[in-house]
Amino acid sequence: MPELRMPRLNQITIAGTVANDLDFRENGERGCILHGRLQVRLGAHRTSSGWKKILSFFNFTMKGRTAENAFDLLEKDSPVVLIGRLRSFSRDGDHIHRDVEILVSDFQLLSRSDSDDDEDEDTYK
Numbered sequence: 001m002p003e004l005r006m007p008r009l010n011q012i013t014i015a016g017t018v019a020n021d022l023d024f025r026e027n028g029e030r031g032c033i034l035h036g037r038l039q040v041r042l043g044a045h046r047t048s049s050g051w052k053k054i055l056s057f058f059n060f061t062m063k064g065r066t067a068e069n070a071f072d073l074l075e076k077d078s079p080v081v082l083i084g085r086l087r088s089f090s091r092d093g094d095h096i097h098r099d100v101e102i103l104v105s106d107f108q109l110l111s112r113s114d115s116d117d118d119e120d121e122d123t124y125k
Helices: 064-073
Strands: 012-018 023-026 032-047 050-063 079-091 097-109
Touching (some): 050 064
Antiparallel strands (some): 032 050, 079 097
């Protein structure tokens, strides 16, 4: 029986807003690196006091020219689409910490719709 080979797919496209100030560093010959956090609205659920947003947060990293361009264009609360792949890693210390981040290869800055009278509404163009 022939061996089943799985395709090497590890691509993610995700839309959200930049959740915090970006951390940009120039590493000399190694180029530039940018770290940030993406806030993604997954939906909402009803509570006794009204509707509550359901949010998820994802760390992301950009390198090289992509990092430079993103640092010039993005800021906290910027709506953006990120395209890249996932990377998992562990940090050792007093406690083992495992994390997953998005290694961004491309991004697209979105703009808020002109009819966006309600800031709670996520409408972009």
